[in-house]
Amino acid sequence: MVDAGTVVKEIQEMRDGGFLADAILRKAVRSISVADDRYDWVGVYLVGKDEELWLHNYVGEPTEHAKIPIGTGVCGRAVAERTNLNIADVSKEENYLACSPDTQAELVILIRAGEEIYGQIDIDSDQLAAFNEEDEIALISIADKLAEQLAAERR
Numbered sequence: 001m002v003d004a005g006t007v008v009k010e011i012q013e014m015r016d017g018g019f020l021a022d023a024i025l026r027k028a029v030r031s032i033s034v035a036d037d038r039y040d041w042v043g044v045y046l047v048g049k050d051e052e053l054w055l056h057n058y059v060g061e062p063t064e065h066a067k068i069p070i071g072t073g074v075c076g077r078a079v080a081e082r083t084n085l086n087i088a089d090v091s092k093e094e095n096y097l098a099c100s101p102d103t104q105a106e107l108v109i110l111i112r113a114g115e116e117i118y119g120q121i122d123i124d125s126d127q128l129a130a131f132n133e134e135d136e137i138a139l140i141s142i143a144d145k146l147a148e149q150l151a152a153e154r155r
């Protein structure tokens with residue numbers, strides 16, 4: 001389990017220190033990835049122009065999915081449906097883009113502020129049904145904190 005309070009504090013300290021979203025997103029991905037053995041691949045995708053998600057940064061095996069059209073895959077579907085997705089068994093998903101053959105479960109938490117969706121935290125696990133509600137709650141608070149910085153830079 002990632003300790004959301006610690007990561008949110010780290011993010012606020014970086015914001016206070018004048019760091020931009022680029023550095024903050026990289027730090028958050030690293031902090032999440034070391035927090036729990038179930039988190040085998042952790043990345044942030046950002047919504048770009050042209051209805052696409054762009055991989056901003058990640059920890060884990062390289063992926064060929066640096067760009068994902070909105071609506072495609074679990075990542076793109078989360079944005080299209082404006083919802084977080086906790087997929088217990090990716091082999092049962094029709095609209096799924098494989099990153100690693102070892103991945104069994106995937107969690108996508110949107111980085112959003114109000115109506116605006118800036119991107120998402122994407123986590124893959126090699127364990128079936130790896131993610132529970134506590135993971136979701138912790139990652140939502142981290143994602144909301146990241147959205148504060150992205151919103152501030154959008155102004």
Ligand code: SME
Nearest residue numbers: 063073074075096097099
């Ligand atoms: N599995 C995702 C693609 C991203 S990789 O897991 C890094 C999807 O179906 O959208």
